[in-house]
Amino acid sequence: MTAFPAGTVLGYPRLGPQRELKRALEAHWAGRLDAAGLEDAARALRARTRSHLAALGLSADGSAIPEASSLYDQVLDAIVATGAVPSRFTAPGPDSVLDADGGVSLAGYFTLARGSEAHPALEMTKWFDTNYHYLVPELAPDQAFRADPSRLAAQVAEARAQGFVTRPVLVGPVTLLALAKPAADAPEGFQPLSLLDRLLPVYAELLSALREAGAEWVQLDEPALVSESLDATPAELAAAAAQAYAVLGALEARARLLVTTPYGSPSEAAWAALTAAPVEALAIDLVRGSLPAAAPGLADKTLVAGVVDGRNVWRGDLAAAFDTLEAAASLGAAAVTVGTSTSLQHLPHTVADETALDPRLVSWLAFADERVAQVTTLARGLGEGRAAIAAELDAATAALADRAAADGVRVEAVRARTAALTPADIERLPAHERAVIQQDRLALPILPTTTIGSFPQTAELRIARAQHARGEATTEAYEEVLRLEIARVIGLQEEIGLDVLVHGEPERNDMVQYFAEHLDGFAVTRNGWVQSYGSRATRPSLLWGDVSRPAPITVRWAEFAQSLSEKHVKGMLTGPVTILAWSFVRDDLALGETARQVALALRDEIADLEAAGIAIVQVDEPALRELLPLRADAQEEYLRWSVDAFRLATAGAAPETQIHTHLCYSEFGVVLDAIRGLDADVTSIEAARSRGEVIAELAAAGFDRGIGPGAYDIHSPRVPSTDEVAALLTLAAEQLPLRQVWVNPDCGLKTRAYPETIAALTHLVEATARVRETVTSDALV
Numbered sequence: 150m151t152a153f154p155a156g157t158v159l160g161y162p163r164l165g166p167q168r169e170l171k172r173a174l175e176a177h178w179a180g181r182l183d184a185a186g187l188e189d190a191a192r193a194l195r196a197r198t199r200s201h202l203a204a205l206g207l208s209a210d211g212s213a214i215p216e217a218s219s220l221y222d223q224v225l226d227a228i229v230a231t232g233a234v235p236s237r238f239t240a241p242g243p244d245s246v247l248d249a250d251g252g253v254s255l256a257g258y259f260t261l262a263r264g265s266e267a268h269p270a271l272e273m274t275k276w277f278d279t280n281y282h283y284l285v286p287e288l289a290p291d292q293a294f295r296a297d298p299s300r301l302a303a304q305v306a307e308a309r310a311q312g313f314v315t316r317p318v319l320v321g322p323v324t325l326l327a328l329a330k331p332a333a334d335a336p337e338g339f340q341p342l343s344l345l346d347r348l349l350p351v352y353a354e355l356l357s358a359l360r361e362a363g364a365e366w367v368q369l370d371e372p373a374l375v376s377e378s379l380d381a382t383p384a385e386l387a388a389a390a391a392q393a394y395a396v397l398g399a400l401e402a403r404a405r406l407l408v409t410t411p412y413g414s415p416s417e418a419a420w421a422a423l424t425a426a427p428v429e430a431l432a433i434d435l436v437r438g439s440l441p442a443a444a445p446g447l448a449d450k451t452l453v454a455g456v457v458d459g460r461n462v463w464r465g466d467l468a469a470a471f472d473t474l475e476a477a478a479s480l481g482a483a484a485v486t487v488g489t490s491t492s493l494q495h496l497p498h499t500v501a502d503e504t505a506l507d508p509r510l511v512s513w514l515a516f517a518d519e520r521v522a523q524v525t526t527l528a529r530g531l532g533e534g535r536a537a538i539a540a541e542l543d544a545a546t547a548a549l550a551d552r553a554a555a556d557g558v559r560v561e562a563v564r565a566r567t568a569a570l571t572p573a574d575i576e577r578l579p580a581h582e583r584a585v586i587q588q589d590r591l592a593l594p595i596l597p598t599t600t601i602g603s604f605p606q607t608a609e610l611r612i613a614r615a616q617h618a619r620g621e622a623t624t625e626a627y628e629e630v631l632r633l634e635i636a637r638v639i640g641l642q643e644e645i646g647l648d649v650l651v652h653g654e655p656e657r658n659d660m661v662q663y664f665a666e667h668l669d670g671f672a673v674t675r676n677g678w679v680q681s682y683g684s685r686a687t688r689p690s691l692l693w694g695d696v697s698r699p700a701p702i703t704v705r706w707a708e709f710a711q712s713l714s715e716k717h718v719k720g721m722l723t724g725p726v727t728i729l730a731w732s733f734v735r736d737d738l739a740l741g742e743t744a745r746q747v748a749l750a751l752r753d754e755i756a757d758l759e760a761a762g763i764a765i766v767q768v769d770e771p772a773l774r775e776l777l778p779l780r781a782d783a784q785e786e787y788l789r790w791s792v793d794a795f796r797l798a799t800a801g802a803a804p805e806t807q808i809h810t811h812l813c814y815s816e817f818g819v820v821l822d823a824i825r826g827l828d829a830d831v832t833s834i835e836a837a838r839s840r841g842e843v844i845a846e847l848a849a850a851g852f853d854r855g856i857g858p859g860a861y862d863i864h865s866p867r868v869p870s871t872d873e874v875a876a877l878l879t880l881a882a883e884q885l886p887l888r889q890v891w892v893n894p895d896c897g898l899k900t901r902a903y904p905e906t907i908a909a910l911t912h913l914v915e916a917t918a919r920v921r922e923t924v925t926s927d928a929l930v
C-alpha cells in the first residue's frame with residue numbers, strides 16, 4: 150500500500166482534447182459506429198488521459214491519476230454500479246434496460262440517459278452550482294440495489310495493463326441518495342436517504358471488487374456535504390456520512406479511501422463526521438470553502454488541500470495558495486498534500502490551444518493542464534520548501550499585477566454609468582396594467598403557442614459557421630445562409646400554426662458565447678470546450694474586463710424575421726445572470742457589479758429592438774437557480790442582485806412591450822419569489838420531466854403572470870403524443886387562471902433534429918386546439 154500522492158487532481162475533462170468522445174458517442178447514437186467502436190474510442194481516450202497526466206507530472210503508479218471517465222455522466226455511472234435503476238425501466242421484455250445477466254446494457258445505459266420510445270429519460274438537473282448536468286436517481290422505498298463494479302473495475306485493470314496504478318472515482322453513497330428524487334409512486338414523505346442501510350453493502354462490494362482489480366486508493370465524492378440547498382438537512386447528511394464511513398471504513402477487504410467534499414466547505418457536523426471516520430484521506434475545497442477546524446481525527450489521515458481552482462480559469466495567486474497549504478499543515482493531519490478544489494471537468498484542456506487569443510490574456514489563464522502543472526509545482530514546494538518554487542510563485546504574482554494594470558480591465562465610462570443608477574431604473578408600470586395594454590396590442594388567443602427561441606442547429610448551419618470562422622466563406626455568403634434559414638423557420642412555424650414566432654437563433658453558436666463575441670470585456674476561445682451534459686459541451690467565454698456594447702447585436706436578425714410575418718416575432722436575448730453563469734467570470738470585481746454592466750448593455754439592445762418594431766422580447770435566465778449559493782446565508786444577497794440585474798436589463802421597455810423570460814432545470818420552489826421579482830410579463834419554464842409538479846407549485850403560490858409550463862421534454866428525441874401534451878395542458882389550465890397559460894416546449898430546440906421537432910410542434914398545436922375547444926367561456930372570466 151502506498152501513501153497518498155503528494156499532488157493529485159480530483160478529476161479531468163472527459164470528452165477529450167478534440168472532443169473525441171463526443172464524436173464517438175454521437176456517431177454511435179446515429180448508427181454510424183457500433184458498440185465495439187464506441188468502447189474502443191473511449192478506451193483510447195482513457196489511455197491518452199493517463200499518459201498525458203503522467204507526462205504533466207502526476208505519479209503514474211502512485212494513485213495520483215484519477216480513473217474518472219464516463220460515457221455520459223458520473224451519477225448515471227453510480228446508478229448503474231449500484232443497480233439503482235428505477236423499476237419503470239426494468240420490466241421484463243424487449244424494452245428493459247437490463248441485459249440477460251441483470252446488469253445495465255450499453256443500450257440500456259443510453260436509454261436511462263436519453264429516453265426511448267418506451268421510456269422517458271431520467272430527469273436531468275444542474276450539478277451543484279455548476280453548468281454541468283447530471284441524471285437524477287429516482288428511488289422508491291422498495292428499490293433493489295445490486296453491485297455492478299464491472300465497468301470501473303475493468304478500467305482499473307486496463308490501467309494496470311498500461312502500467313498505471315490509478316484511483317477509481319465514484320459518487321459516494323450519501324451524495325447518490327441526497328441527489329435522488331422519490332419515484333412517482335413513492336409515498337408522501339419518503340426520503341431516499343432512508344435507503345442508506347441497504348445501499349452500503351453494495352458500496353462495500355464495489356470497494357472490494359475495485360481492490361481486487363488492483364486499486365490501492367478509491368475516491369468517493371461527497372459534494373452533498375457542502376450543500377444547504379438539498380432536501381435533506383445538513384444534520385441529516387452529516388449523520389448519513391457518519392454512518393456510511395463508519396461502515397465502509399471498517400471493511401477489511403478494501404482499498405484506502407479518499408472522501409472528497411468539493412464545491413464549498415462541508416458543514417461543521419459533516420466535517421466532524423468525516424474526521425472521526427476510519428478513512429485514510431479527506432479532500433477539501435479551499436478555493437470556495439475555507440480552512441476547517443483542527444480535529445483530532447485528522448491525526449491518522451492525509452488532508453488533500455484543494456488550493457488549485459477547478460472551477461475558474463484565472464492563473465491566480467500561487468503564493469497565496471502556498472500560504473494556504475502551509476496553514477492547512479496546522480490542522481493536525483498526518484500529512485498534507487496538494488489537490489484541486491473540484492474535479493477539473495469544469496475547465497477546458499489547455500491554454501496552449503488558444504493561439505488566436507491575445508498572448509497577454511493567455512498569460513493570465515490556467516486551464517486543466519496548467520492546473521495540473523500548478524499542483525505539481527505546489528507539491529514540489531511542500532516537499533522541497535518554498536524557495537524551490539520561488540520562480541513559479543513570482544511569475545504568477547507578476548501575471549496578476551500585469552492583469553490588474555491592463556487597458557480595458559477598468560473602464561471609467563462603464564463604472565460611471567452603473568454608479569449613476571437609481572431605484573427608478575428597475576421599475577416598470579404595474580404588471581396588471583401592462584397586461585391590459587399588451588393584450589390590446591398583441592391580440593393573442595387563449596393558450597398562445599410559441600417556442601423558446603432556437604430551432605435545430607443543423608449540420609449545414611454549423612459547417613457554414615465553421616467555414617466562415619476559418620475564412621473559407623465570405624460574411625456575405627454566411628449571412629445569406631442565415632437569412633434563408635430564418636425564412637425557412639418562419640415559414641415552418643406559420644405552417645404548423647404557432648401563434649408567436651421566433652427567428653430560430655441560427656446565427657448563434659451558443660446563447661452566451663454569441664453575446665460575449667459582441668460585447669467588449671469578453672474574449673472567446675477556439676477549443677475551450679467544457680462538458681455540459683452527455684456529449685454536449687459549451688465554450689464558456691472569458692469575462693476579463695468592464696463590459697459594454699459597441700453596437701446592436703441581434704436587432705437586424707429580429708427585424709428581418711419580423712418583416713417575413715404578420716404574426717409577432719419575439720426578440721431573443723440572454724439575461725445578465727446567465728451570461729455570467731456560463732462564462733468564466735472575473736475574480737477581481739463583485740459579480741453584482743459585473744451583472745449591472747451586462748444588464749445595461751442588454752437594456753440598450755432592448756431599446757433598439759423596440760425601435761425596430763419588435764413587440765415581444767424574451768430575456769432568457771435559465772441559470773438563475775444555478776448560481777444560487779449552496780450556503781443558505783449567502784442566498785438572499787445573491788437573489789437581490791441577480792433579480793435587480795434582470796430588472797435593470799428589462800425595465801427600460803415600454804409598457805406595451807411584452808417581456809418574456811425563460812428558465813430551465815430549476816427547482817422552482819426555491820426561487821419562486823425571485824421569479825416573481827423579475828417582473829417579467831410571461832415566464833416559460835421546464836415542467837415536462839418533472840411531471841407537472843411545477844404547475845402545482847406555481848398555482849399554490851398564486852403566481853399571477855403569464856406562464857408557459859414546458860409541455861414536453863426537448864432533451865430527448867422522443868416525440869410526445871398529442872394526448873400527452875393535451876393532458877399536461879389540461880392540468881395547467883385546471884390549476885392556473887386560463888388567461889395566464891402559454892403553450893411551449895420546455896427549452897430551445899437547437900439540439901433536436903427537424904423530423905422530431907416538426908412532429909412534436911404539430912402535436913403541441915393540435916393538443917392546444919383540442920384543449921381550447923374544451924374550455925368554456927366561463928373559464929375566461
Ligand SMILES: CN1c2c(nc(N)[nH]c2=O)NC[C@@H]1CNc1ccc(C(=O)N[C@@H](CCC(=O)N[C@@H](CCC(=O)N[C@@H](CCC(=O)O)C(=O)O)C(=O)O)C(=O)O)cc1
Nearest residue numbers: 280611612614615658659660661681684685686687731900
Ligand atoms: C441551454 N443550455 C446551455 C447551457 N450553457 C450554455 N453555454 N449554452 C446553453 O445553450 N447550459 C444549460 C443548457 C444545456 N446545455 C447545453 C450545452 C451545450 C449544448 C450544445 O448543443 N452544444 C453544442 C455546441 C454548440 C456550439 O457552440 N457550436 C459551435 C461550434 C460547432 C462545432 O462544433 N464546430 C465544429 C466544426 C463544425 C463542423 O464542421 O461540423 C468544430 O469546431 O469542430 C457552432 O455552432 O458554431 C455541442 O455540440 O456540444 C446544448 C445545451
Ligand SMILES: N[C@@H](CCS)C(=O)O
Nearest residue numbers: 601602603769771897
Ligand atoms: N432561447 C434559448 C434558451 C435556451 S435555455 C433557446 O431557445 O435555445
Ligand SMILES: [Zn+2]
Nearest residue numbers: 771813896897
Ligand atoms: Zn432552456
